[in-house]
Amino acid sequence: MKSLKYLTSVLAICSATGALANADLQSQIDNPAQWAIQTGDYENQRYSELAQINADNVGDMQVAWTFSTGVLRGHEGSPLVVGDVMYVHTPFPNTVYALDLTQEGKIIWKYEPKQDPNVIPVMCCDTVNRGVAYADGKIFLHQADTTVVALDANTGEALWSVKNGDPSKGETNTATVMPVKDKVIVGISGGEFGVRGSVTAYNMEDGSLAWRAYSMGPDSDILFDPDTTTHLGQPVGADSGTNTWEGDQWMIGGGTTWGWYSYDAEADLIYYGTGNPSTWNPAQRPGDNRWSMTIMARDPDDGMAKWVYQMTPHDEWDYDGINEMILTDQEIDGAIRPLLTHFDRNGLAYTLDRVTGELILAEKFDPAVNWTTGVDMDPNSETYGRPAVVAAYSTEQNGEDVNSTGICPAALGSKDQQPASYSPKTELFYVPTNHVCMDYEPFRVSYTAGQPYVGATLAMYPAPDSHGGMGNFIAWDNIAGEIKWSIPEQFSVWSGALATAGDVVFYGTLEGYLKAVSADTGEELYRFKTPSGIIGNVMTYEQAGKQYVAVLSGVGGWAGIGLAAGLTNPNDGLGAVGGYSALSDYTALGGQLTVFTLPD
Amino acid sequence: MKSLKYLTSVLAICSATGALANADLQSQIDNPAQWAIQTGDYENQRYSELAQINADNVGDMQVAWTFSTGVLRGHEGSPLVVGDVMYVHTPFPNTVYALDLTQEGKIIWKYEPKQDPNVIPVMCCDTVNRGVAYADGKIFLHQADTTVVALDANTGEALWSVKNGDPSKGETNTATVMPVKDKVIVGISGGEFGVRGSVTAYNMEDGSLAWRAYSMGPDSDILFDPDTTTHLGQPVGADSGTNTWEGDQWMIGGGTTWGWYSYDAEADLIYYGTGNPSTWNPAQRPGDNRWSMTIMARDPDDGMAKWVYQMTPHDEWDYDGINEMILTDQEIDGAIRPLLTHFDRNGLAYTLDRVTGELILAEKFDPAVNWTTGVDMDPNSETYGRPAVVAAYSTEQNGEDVNSTGICPAALGSKDQQPASYSPKTELFYVPTNHVCMDYEPFRVSYTAGQPYVGATLAMYPAPDSHGGMGNFIAWDNIAGEIKWSIPEQFSVWSGALATAGDVVFYGTLEGYLKAVSADTGEELYRFKTPSGIIGNVMTYEQAGKQYVAVLSGVGGWAGIGLAAGLTNPNDGLGAVGGYSALSDYTALGGQLTVFTLPD
Ligand SMILES: O=C(O)c1cc(C(=O)O)c2c(n1)C(=O)C(=O)c1cc(C(=O)O)[nH]c1-2
Numbered sequence A, B: 001m002k003s004l005k006y007l008t009s010v011l012a013i014c015s016a017t018g019a020l021a022n023a024d025l026q027s028q029i030d031n032p033a034q035w036a037i038q039t040g041d042y043e044n045q046r047y048s049e050l051a052q053i054n055a056d057n058v059g060d061m062q063v064a065w066t067f068s069t070g071v072l073r074g075h076e077g078s079p080l081v082v083g084d085v086m087y088v089h090t091p092f093p094n095t096v097y098a099l100d101l102t103q104e105g106k107i108i109w110k111y112e113p114k115q116d117p118n119v120i121p122v123m124c125c126d127t128v129n130r131g132v133a134y135a136d137g138k139i140f141l142h143q144a145d146t147t148v149v150a151l152d153a154n155t156g157e158a159l160w161s162v163k164n165g166d167p168s169k170g171e172t173n174t175a176t177v178m179p180v181k182d183k184v185i186v187g188i189s190g191g192e193f194g195v196r197g198s199v200t201a202y203n204m205e206d207g208s209l210a211w212r213a214y215s216m217g218p219d220s221d222i223l224f225d226p227d228t229t230t231h232l233g234q235p236v237g238a239d240s241g242t243n244t245w246e247g248d249q250w251m252i253g254g255g256t257t258w259g260w261y262s263y264d265a266e267a268d269l270i271y272y273g274t275g276n277p278s279t280w281n282p283a284q285r286p287g288d289n290r291w292s293m294t295i296m297a298r299d300p301d302d303g304m305a306k307w308v309y310q311m312t313p314h315d316e317w318d319y320d321g322i323n324e325m326i327l328t329d330q331e332i333d334g335a336i337r338p339l340l341t342h343f344d345r346n347g348l349a350y351t352l353d354r355v356t357g358e359l360i361l362a363e364k365f366d367p368a369v370n371w372t373t374g375v376d377m378d379p380n381s382e383t384y385g386r387p388a389v390v391a392a393y394s395t396e397q398n399g400e401d402v403n404s405t406g407i408c409p410a411a412l413g414s415k416d417q418q419p420a421s422y423s424p425k426t427e428l429f430y431v432p433t434n435h436v437c438m439d440y441e442p443f444r445v446s447y448t449a450g451q452p453y454v455g456a457t458l459a460m461y462p463a464p465d466s467h468g469g470m471g472n473f474i475a476w477d478n479i480a481g482e483i484k485w486s487i488p489e490q491f492s493v494w495s496g497a498l499a500t501a502g503d504v505v506f507y508g509t510l511e512g513y514l515k516a517v518s519a520d521t522g523e524e525l526y527r528f529k530t531p532s533g534i535i536g537n538v539m540t541y542e543q544a545g546k547q548y549v550a551v552l553s554g555v556g557g558w559a560g561i562g563l564a565a566g567l568t569n570p571n572d573g574l575g576a577v578g579g580y581s582a583l584s585d586y587t588a589l590g591g592q593l594t595v596f597t598l599p600d
C-alpha cells in the first residue's frame, strides 16, 4: 500500500505548501515539467514525477544537446527550468545564462557580475556556487563575494542587490538562496576563517533586511527564546549560544550556514544545519560550542528558532552539520509522521520528527565510521542525544601536535554537501557518500581577520580494509536505519542524486560519468562519460512533451580542489589533494551542461 | 568511371609516398582506422575511407563520449589517433593529453608546457594551436612561444626541444608541424608584428636545424635559385625577394607561414603559402612585396624552391595566402594531372599543376568577391597570373586615411585557415567559407619590435544583398571552376571539413553545431549542438570495429576573438569583433572534445 500512502502524503504537503509557501514558486514546483528550485522541491526530496525515461528504457538515453558555461573549476548545483527557459549558473565569477529550450539552448540573456577576484583565496573549498533560485519572476543569485542580487527573469536586468557579508573578513558564499513567502533566505561561508555563521532573510521585493540569526552569541543574536526554543524536547535556557564557549571565542566561532535549506509550509518552519566550530584545533575552544553542528528549525517570518539539535558537540574532526534536511511524511508504528532525515558529515544518518525535533533514529550510514560507537538514544540518560566518542580517534584527547590516525570518516565526512534524493515510491533515500578516512593533527593558531584559521594538518585516504575506492552510492532506509544496497565507487560521489517516478536514480561521478541505476536494486542501467568530473546535481524536466535529464560537469569542490586550484602537495587543499590525486588520470577541468533524452 | 580513375590515382599516390615520405608516418596514415596527421594525409585531402557511418545512417549518430580539455578560448586543429591512443592538444598553454581509447578517454599522460603568458598579447588572432603531429614514435608540439618539442608518444617525456622564434619580437606559433622523411617542417606567425616569415626544417632525431627558408630577403635567405626556381614557368632571376621592396622594408616584411603544409612524395615537394606583407597600410610598402602571398613548392631535404606563384601582389586587404594546398590527381582533357587546389583568402580558388607550377584555373568561389574582376590567364600577357584590381576597392588607390567601403571579402577572406576537404569519389572540394565584407582605412604606422604593426582600421559585416549570413559551406568543382552546391550559414564556417567514403561531409559551425551533409547534394543529414562554437577540424577513426567522428569545440580564432578575448568594441580584434558580436547569443567559451558514433 505504499503508493496510496505516498499519494496521501504528497497531497497533504502540496495543499499545505500551496497556502503558505511562496505561491508563485510553489506552483512552479508543483509542475513536474519544471525544475524550479535547486532542491527539486521545498522538501529537498529531489524526486521527479516524470517517468517517460524509466528503468526499462534509460539504457537507450542519448545526449540531446550540450552547453559550455565558459568557466572552469567546480560546477555544483544544477540548472533551473521554468517555462521554456533554463537558468544556468557558473562558479566564480558566477555568470548566469537564460537559455531558450525551444532553440537548443540559444542564449536569451547573460548576467556577468563584476567581482573582486580577491574573494577566490578566501573560499575554502573551491569557487563553487550551488545555483540560482527563482520566485515571482525573479532569479536570485548569491555571489561568491556575498552580494545577493535579484534579476528580472525575462531580461536579466538587476533589480536590487545587497551585500550579505565581507570577504575581507573571510565571509564568502557558495550556497543557493531559498525563497520562502515574501523573503529569500541566505547563508554564509567562512568556517575556516573564523567567521561567525548566520542565516539572513531579505525581503524579496526590495532586498531590505528582514532578520538575521547567528549560530552562536547572545539569545538576541541567535533568535532563540530561552523558554520556547527546545533542544531534544527541553527549553534551551538563557545564553545557550555563549555559555558553552570560553570567553569571546564564540565571536569567531564558525558554525557557518553554507548548505541546503528546506521548508515545511504546514509547520511553517525552515530547516538547515550549521557548520564546524572554529578552529579545527579543539583544544582552543573548550565546551560544546553551541550552536555549531546543529540542525535548526526556525520560523521564516521572524527567524525565531522553534527547536534545535546539536549532532556533534565540541567537534574534533570538522564534521560540519550543514548537509540537507529531507522532509518526508512516512509511517512509523502505524502513524504517519512528519520526518526530517539528515545524512551528516559525521557518518550518522538522523531521522527526527520535524515538528517537535524529537530524535527518532541515529545510525551509521557507512560501516567504516569509527570515531563514535553511536548516539545515546535513552531520553532519560545524562548524555541523551550525544554521540559516544572513541578515545583513540579523539583529536582532543590525543592532544595538540599529536597526529591521530585512521579516523573514519575524514573531515569531508561520510557525506558532504552533495545532496541525497528520496523516492516516495520506494521510501528509500539515495545517498552519494564518501568512503574516506584521515590522519588529523591539531595545532595552535591565532586569529587574524581574513586569514585562514584552521589549526590542523590532514591527510586523507580510502577507507582501509574495504573495496579500495573512496565512495559508495547507497540506498538507505531511514526507518530501519539500514543500507538497502551500496554501489562501490573509486572516488567519492560528489554529485547530487535524482530519483524519478520512472524507478531510476541518477548520479554523477568525479571521473565524469553520469550513471543511471535501478531504484530498487542499484543495478547500473546506463553510463555516459561527460566532459569533466561531475560535482553538480542531476535534474530533470520536460519540454515539448519530451523528458530530459541534465547535469553540470566541471570537476572541483573540496574533493577536486587539487585539479581545480592546481595543487599537488598531498596535504594542501585542507588535506584533500593527496587522497584524490588519481583523479587527474580521468578528467580535466571543465564547465559544461550535458542534456540527455530518449531517441525519437 | 570515376571510381576506377579514383582508385588508380589513390594507388599511384600511396605507393609513391610509401617510398619517400616518413615511412612510419606514411604507414600510419595508410591505415584508415587512424588519423595520424592533422591534415588526414600528406595531400591535405581530409578524406577517410571509413564508411560504417554513411549517408543512410548518419542521422542516427549519437555522442559516444566527451572530454574537457581544461582550457578555454579557441580550439583549432583536431585530435590524432594512432593505435588505441588519441592525442588531444589545447590552445595556450598547449597542454597535450594521450587518451586511452579502450577506456573511454582515460588519461595515459599529460604534457603541460610552462610558457610565459606574455606571448598571449602578441598572438594576433586568439591563442589557437592547430594540433600536434606524430612520426617515429614521437609527438611533435609547436608551442605558442615557438618552442618545438618532441615527446615520447608512449610516455609524454620531452625528448628534445628547440626555440624557433622570439615572442618578444612578435614571433609566435599557431600552426601544426609536418613530419617529412627525417625532418619536421614548421612555420611562424607574426605578420601583424612585422615578423619576416620563414619555414624551418629541424631534424626529427635531435631537433638540430636542417634549413630555414625566409619568405623575402636575399636569395640565400629565401633558398631560391635565380635560374631554376620558377614563377609561372619563368626563372625568378636574382634578388627576387628584395627587388620588389623599397629599401629594407623586406626585413619587417611579413609573409608569415602559419597555415597548412602538404607533401607530394613522388614529386618530393612540400607546399605551403605565405601571408600578408607588413604593414596593412599598402602605401608604406610600394612594389609587389615578393614573396608574400605566394604558393611555395620546395624540396624538403634542403628547402630549395622549385616553383612559386604569387597570388596577390602588393596586398591591400590582408589576404594572407596561407590556406592549405590540396593535392589531387585528376583527369583534365583526358590526361591525369598532378593538381594542387587552393582556396585563397582573396576569394579565388586556384588549380595548378603541382609539379610545374602551371596555373590552370583561377575562379571566384564566393560570388560576393568584388575587389578583382579576375586573374589574367593569358600566358603571353604582361599581367599573366595577376588579378585585375577594381579601383573602387583598392585601399592603395583610395589612399591613406581614406575609408574604402564595401570591399568583399573582408580581411579574413572568403576562406581563412579552416581547411577544406576533397572526396575522390565525387571529385568535389568541400569548403568552409566566409561571406563577409569590410570597410578598410589604412593609416601610417612605425615599426617597434614586438609591437603591433598593423596600420589599418577595419569593420566587418555580412555580404550585402545576399542571404544575410556570414558564411556558406560549399562544394567546389576545381576543374569546371564552379560551385556545385552551397549551404548558407549564419556565421562564417570556421571549422575544417571531413569527407568520407560513406558519402557524408562533416563540418562544424561557430554556434557549435556539428553538421553532416550529403556529399552529393549538401542535404543536411544530422546536426548536434556541441558545448561551444566549433573552429576545430572534424576527424574520424575506427576503434574495436566501430567508426567514430570527433571534433573539438571551443569558440575563438579570429572570427571568435570577441568572445575569446572578452572584447566588445566593434573595431577591436583587428575589426572582427563587430561583425561576429551576435555569436554571444549562441555560445560561450569552451574546450571540449565530442566523440560520435552509431548506436550499437
Ligand atoms: O566552514 C565553511 O564555511 C565551509 C564552507 C564550504 C563552502 O562554502 O563551500 C565548505 C566547507 N566549509 C567544508 O567544510 C566542506 O567540506 C566543503 C566542501 C565543499 C564543496 O563544495 O565541495 N564546500 C565546503
Ligand SMILES: O=C(O)c1cc(C(=O)O)c2c(n1)C(=O)C(=O)c1cc(C(=O)O)[nH]c1-2
Pocket: B076, B124, B125, B128, B173, B174, B175, B188, B189, B190, B191, B192, B256, B257, B258, B275, B276, B318, B320, B411, B412, B416, B417, B556, B557, B558, B559
Ligand atoms: O600574419 C600572421 O602571422 C597571422 C597569423 C595568424 C595565426 O597565427 O593565427 C592569423 C593571421 N595572420 C590572419 O591573418 C588570420 O586571418 C588568422 C585567423 C586565424 C585563426 O586561427 O582564426 N589566425 C590568423
